[in-house]
Amino acid sequence: MATVLKHPSSLPVGDVIGALALFEGLDTPAFERLNAAAQRLNIPKGKLLHLQDDPADYFYVIVQGWVKLFRETLEGSEAIIDVLTSGHLFGENAVFENDCYSCAAEAIEDTTLISLPTALLKELIASSNQLALNMLSSMSRHRLQQHREIEHLNVQNAPQRIGCFLLRLCKPDQPVPVTLHLPYDKTLIASRLGMKPETFSRALAKLKEQTGIRIVGPTVYIDRLQALVSYTCNHCSTSFPCDDLG
Amino acid sequence: MATVLKHPSSLPVGDVIGALALFEGLDTPAFERLNAAAQRLNIPKGKLLHLQDDPADYFYVIVQGWVKLFRETLEGSEAIIDVLTSGHLFGENAVFENDCYSCAAEAIEDTTLISLPTALLKELIASSNQLALNMLSSMSRHRLQQHREIEHLNVQNAPQRIGCFLLRLCKPDQPVPVTLHLPYDKTLIASRLGMKPETFSRALAKLKEQTGIRIVGPTVYIDRLQALVSYTCNHCSTSFPCDDLG
DNA sequence: CGAGGGTTTGAAGTGCATCAAATAGTGTGG
DNA sequence: CCACACTATTTGATGCACTTCAAACCCTCG
Numbered sequence: 001m002a003t004v005l006k007h008p009s010s011l012p013v014g015d016v017i018g019a020l021a022l023f024e025g026l027d028t029p030a031f032e033r034l035n036a037a038a039q040r041l042n043i044p045k046g047k048l049l050h051l052q053d054d055p056a057d058y059f060y061v062i063v064q065g066w067v068k069l070f071r072e073t074l075e076g077s078e079a080i081i082d083v084l085t086s087g088h089l090f091g092e093n094a095v096f097e098n099d100c101y102s103c104a105a106e107a108i109e110d111t112t113l114i115s116l117p118t119a120l121l122k123e124l125i126a127s128s129n130q131l132a133l134n135m136l137s138s139m140s141r142h143r144l145q146q147h148r149e150i151e152h153l154n155v156q157n158a159p160q161r162i163g164c165f166l167l168r169l170c171k172p173d174q175p176v177p178v179t180l181h182l183p184y185d186k187t188l189i190a191s192r193l194g195m196k197p198e199t200f201s202r203a204l205a206k207l208k209e210q211t212g213i214r215i216v217g218p219t220v221y222i223d224r225l226q227a228l229v230s231y232t233c234n235h236c237s238t239s240f241p242c243d244d245l246g
Numbered sequence: 247m248a249t250v251l252k253h254p255s256s257l258p259v260g261d262v263i264g265a266l267a268l269f270e271g272l273d274t275p276a277f278e279r280l281n282a283a284a285q286r287l288n289i290p291k292g293k294l295l296h297l298q299d300d301p302a303d304y305f306y307v308i309v310q311g312w313v314k315l316f317r318e319t320l321e322g323s324e325a326i327i328d329v330l331t332s333g334h335l336f337g338e339n340a341v342f343e344n345d346c347y348s349c350a351a352e353a354i355e356d357t358t359l360i361s362l363p364t365a366l367l368k369e370l371i372a373s374s375n376q377l378a379l380n381m382l383s384s385m386s387r388h389r390l391q392q393h394r395e396i397e398h399l400n401v402q403n404a405p406q407r408i409g410c411f412l413l414r415l416c417k418p419d420q421p422v423p424v425t426l427h428l429p430y431d432k433t434l435i436a437s438r439l440g441m442k443p444e445t446f447s448r449a450l451a452k453l454k455e456q457t458g459i460r461i462v463g464p465t466v467y468i469d470r471l472q473a474l475v476s477y478t479c480n481h482c483s484t485s486f487p488c489d490d491l492g
Numbered sequence: 493c494g495a496g497g498g499t500t501t502g503a504a505g506t507g508c509a510t511c512a513a514a515t516a517g518t519g520t521g522g
Numbered sequence: 523c524c525a526c527a528c529t530a531t532t533t534g535a536t537g538c539a540c541t542t543c544a545a546a547c548c549c550t551c552g
Contacts, residue, residue: 052483071397071483079400079483081393096386102393125379132378133371139385140342146392147327147348151317153399154325154440158540187498194400199540201500217549237298237317237325404508432531445508447532463517 013038013114016063022089022138025130037120041113049105049113056094056101058115062086065111066184068192069103080192082145083108085183093139095122108184148238153194156235158203159210161193163232166213166220172241178222186218207231259284259360262309268335268384271376283366287359295351295359302340302347304361308332311357312430314438315349326438328391329354331429339385341368354430394484399440402481404449405456407439409478412459412466413486424468432464453477 014035017023023031043049043065050056052071060067062084069081069090081103084090094101095118125132152161169180182189190200207213211228214221222228229240236242260281263269269277289295289311296302298317306313308330315327315336327349330336340347341364371378398407415426428435436446453459457474460467468474475486482488 071393073401073483074480077401077481079397081396093386093389096383097390102390125382126375129372129375129378132375132382136371136378136382136385137342139382139389140339143339143385143389143392144343144348146389146396147317149396150327150392150399151325153396155319155323185498196541197499198501198542202540205500234320235323237319433529442509443531444510444533448508451532 011063013040016061016114017116020061020087020089022092022134023131024134026124026128026134027130030124030128030131033120034116034124037117039115041115043107043111043113045107045110047107049107050091050101051104052102053100056091056097056099056118059089059091059094059118059121060105061114061116062088062090063112063114065107065113066109067105067111067113068108068188069105071103078191079194080188083184083188083192089138091118092121092135094118095125108188148236148242151237156232158193158195158199159207160232160235161195162189162200162203162207163211163228164236165189165193166222167228167232167240168242170222170225170241172243176222176225178225180220180222182218182220257309259286262307262360263362266307266333266335268338268380269377270380272370272374272380273376276370276374276377279366280362280370283363285361287361289353289357289359291353291356293353295353296337296347297350298348299346302337302343302345302364305335305337305340305364305367306351307360307362308334308336309358309360311353311359312355313351313357313359314354314434315351317349324437325440326434329430329434329438335384337364338367338381340364341371354434394482394488397483402478404439404441404445405453406478406481407441408435408446408449408453409457409474410482411435411439412468413474413478414488416468416471416487418487418489422468422471424471426466426468428464428466 017034017038018031023034026034040063041060049060049067064086066083066085067088067090068083070078071081072078082090090103090105091101099118125135152164156164166180169183170178186200186204187197190197193200195203204215207228208215211222211231212224213228214223233239233242263280263284264277269280272280286309287306295306295313310332312329312331313334313336314329316324317327318324328336336349336351337347345364371381398410402410412426415429416424432446432450433443436443439446441449450461453474454461457477458470459474460469479485479488
């Protein structure tokens with residue numbers, strides 16, 4: 001397991017925090033306090049950040065890298081709840097949950113985080129209505145996202161879930177043909193989509209055959225976007241481009 | 247389809263609103279405005295309340311009855327997102343979503359609702375930090391609930407999902423042996439748990455055989471709670487009693 | 493080159509869906 | 523109170539999708 005990160009971000013902590021939608025419109029004193037309490041962390045791939053039900057003293061902003069949130073059963077099987085990257089937060093809703101994390105979190109790539117005390121967030125939310133509103137809006141987006149997740153698990157089959165995953169990687173203004181790079185291991189994407197690695201591999205092959213996409217290692221070429229959309233989105237209540245979390 | 251409700255609730259609108267955790271600690275003027283804008287609605291079973299993406303002028307409090315929230319695909323298959331009853335709210339997060347509903351809603355039993363204008367909620371949230379905090383706490387609970395839902399779909403098989411559903415119907419202090427009444431149609435429970443009615447029927451039979459529960463029509467007797475818990479909860483990260491939404 | 497993890501492929505099994513039909517339950521009008 | 527219609531539920535037979543177990547392949551990195 002690497003201890004040296006490949007691409008440590010060098011942005012000042014304040015800039016990262018300042019760019020977050022969550023802290024938009026926050027008054028200067030509050031912002032200063034956040035800034036003073038923020039710590040930058042470099043986390044190697046594979047490192048466990050916290051377990052479910054751990055006491056939550058800090059929440060995190062991802063500067064760069066990837067983090068998976070998951071729940072693990074007594075039997076050892078795990079369900080991935082979400083996989084997050086730059087600009088996303090996690091652990092922040094512990095504030096409303098007995099101050100414990102509701103999921104375990106693990107860095108799945110070398111990752112740079114900023115940690116902030118949950119106690120401070122709690123205090124600031126209570127005193128700043130602006131911050132509370134931002135938080136509400138962020139939660140609401142997540143909630144919508146979760147609704148979609150549940151729908152996907154129910155109504156889409158394996159190749160369609162993969163198609164949907166690929167489409168959500170497409171930037172809205174990207175020119176056809178689209179070239180994508182899978183953001184993390186196929187095994188992990190599989191788990192993220194609620195299937196086994198073997199199933200993922202076979203389902204991807206089927207998707208390729210059905211929609212004419214080409215796959216070279218971790219790179220995917222989508223020559224006919226429309227073919228992918230019509231194979232995938234007819235089985236979903238939201239159609240492409242289904243705007244993802246900001 | 248009945249037009250007359252069986253058990254129309256007769257509680258004054260103000261009492262119902264006043265009892266909601268969402269409006270706890272709200273100041274009197276705000277409360278008065280809500281009260282003045284509230285309307286009681288008697289909805290017959292089967293009535294569609296709104297579709298996904300409909301403009302959301304009102305959100306609703308369930309006084310009594312059952313409402314399902316769902317998403318429907320172009321192909322006609324539907325995914326149930328949640329099934330709600332007395333004291334639950336729905337439609338309120340449209341406030342953060344372009345003022346449109348993110349799910350369709352349908353009364354699945356004769357139901358009494360109170361409708362409130364989303365515009366008013368939006369305004370009150372912006373001016374009352376207390377209300378914003380209450381809303382955050384409600385959303386956070388829902389979010390946790392959704393995480394569990396995703397986990398269940400991923401790691402539990404059909405009989406276990408049913409077992410989990412039954413356990414969540416048990417009141418925490420209920421004496422063993424427990425007697426439960428299924429709150430709505432088996433077909434609907436099936437869909438709620440992401441399976442077909444035929445599968446539900448067979449899975450329930452299997453659960454019965456495995457855990458010694460007895461089933462008489464819509465009534466379930468749980469003689470050995472522990473048997474049910476151990477069959478069900480070992481495959482989940484949360485153990486009984488997994489406190490549900492308040 | 494060789495070790496180890498990620499990925500693919502093959503063969504066999506399981507769980508759930510589907511289609512079809514029987515049965516039970518409920519509300520209706522006579 | 524009964525016969526009927528209609529819906530909810532169960533049961534049976536069959537098929538498909540996904541999983542499981544096993545082995546091969548590939549790629550990276552020391």
